[in-house]
Amino acid sequence: MARMDECELPELPEYAERVLDVTERIPPGRVLTYGDVAEWLDAGGPRQVGRVMALYGAAVPWWRVVRADGVLLAGHELRALEQYHAEGTPLRDAGRATAGHVQRIDMRRARWDGGAR
DNA sequence: AGCTTGACCGACC
DNA sequence: TGGTCGGCCAAGC
Incomplete structure (x- = not known):
């Protein structure tokens, strides 16, 4: 069992790998919060x-x-909105009458409870 | 070894 | 509805 470290291509920390793994399981149109992911893994925060x-x-x-x-x-609002629109992720207007009708995710409906719990 | 920073969270006011 | 504050945990300097 020598040089096992040389076999792995991505040198991602195991924790990072798990985070990415969970992220890939989130179904389209749904979301998880950063805290949810941490809770899932029962590690980190x-x-x-x-x-x-x-x-x-x-x-x-x-x-x-x-x-x-x-x-x-922040910094990816448009890219994100594009995806949310394509996936049908529930959004919620946050400033109907005010300028810059910024949208936010409707967490009540979009939050994925498929495994959190 | 100590202080600051960050793709954060929940409670409070 | 929205802003602030303290707590949180790891990485950088």
Whole structure:
């Protein structure tokens, strides 16, 4: 059992790998919060999950992991909205009469409870 | 070794 | 409905 470390192509920390794995299981049109993912894994916390997503999120459906308040990911609002629209993810208007009709995710309906619990 | 920062969360006001 | 505050855990400096 020598050089097992040389076999692995991606040198992702195991924790990161698990986070990405969970992310890929989230069905289209549904989302999980950073905290949900951490709770699933029963390891780390929302911030750790956030770090992993910031580093390796590009390789997975990153738009399905969101903040608990449903606010769209800063800097990727348009990309995210495009996906949500395509997947039918429940959104909620956050400023009907105010300028910049910003949307947020309707967490009540979009949150995936398929395994959280 | 100590302080700051971050794709966060929940409670409070 | 919205802003602030403290707690959270790991990484960087």
